[in-house]
Amino acid sequence: MRVLIVAAGPVEDVPTLAPFVKDKTMIIGVDGGIATLVEQGLDFDVAIGDFDSLGYVPDGGLLHPAEKDETDLELALRYATEQAAGAELLIFGATGGRLDMTLQNVYLLKQFPMARLVTKREDVRYWKTGQYELASEGYHYLSFIPLVPSNLTLRGVKYPLTEHPVPVGGSLTVSNEWVGVAQVTVVEGEVLVLRTHEK
Template sequence: MRLALLLGGPLLITEGLRERLKAFRLWAADSGARHALELGLPLELWLGDMDSSPPWLQEALPAPRVLLPPEKDLTDGEALMRRALEAGPEEVLLLGATGGRLDHTLAHLELAFLLAERGIRVELSDGLTRTFPLLPGEHAFSLEAGAPFSLLPFPEATLGVEGARWDLPPTPLKATTRALENRALGPIRLWVERGRALLHLFP
């Protein structure tokens, strides 16, 4: 099962995204449901306390709803991700998870690692950029020659890069921009020998 979780951050809607999402089941957290309306795709589940979903959105979007109490110790987004964990998907696409509020972005990145640690393929996207949480091990990505990317320790890691304009032998990194704004020569291989990292792809 492939799940696309629609969260409340900004999302650039493109025809390419619409086409890709045809292979996913769409779930939304509270105001993230507005993305389903713009995408014009059916929403299978709408979860939240609806405090950030205006009445016009609730009237315009028919979807099965799970109402949460406004007084709770987790966000609607986290509640949705934990429900996704219970469903056992093989892949989760987090849309609208980055950008907007910094506190929510950082929380979503941490939660993405929680999904990855359960063996789920995870990607975060705002419709323009793509971010992948990387756990210890070797990772391969089929990038085109010249494609820009950044590799970030999160918050510290021993990282290596091969197949880029600036290759990097396994190196301990922490609080640095050393591995930002690299360029792929074609497919790249990344090593996370210790810690956790984020691969960020951007135009």
């Protein structure tokens, strides 16, 4: 199963959503993200938020107070994991607005590692210690941004590494490219993984 979570970020950063909708797909509109869904002609299964951005509460909307300890997106992710355990979670409309909100939305991936954040240009995910494979699927660049001092082994990429330390704030693992399916071992640490289109 797949869950699409559409938040209230600028619509210019949101790709066309219809290709992401499969047979078993739940769509969650998060506050102003409902306007994006309406603009793209898509219905939603659930509406979540305080709806201050949208300006009205949709029928059946799960209304939360404006003054709360979680963002609307975090509430939507919690709902998705409770209602569709094990589902693939794709987040849209979570970047491009306020920088604090964008950064927080990216860091939510650590709390919800089954989720991916998708924009017109990027696909972002969180990996902790373990072995992974990742195909390009049309993306050009592959970058790893460590959240803590990390150690990576990279294969199937233009610039391979073998158990190489990667410090926080370094640029060694930015803008790699595929030469096959990337095989990645996070020997130590935690990284954000970004696939990015060239243009």
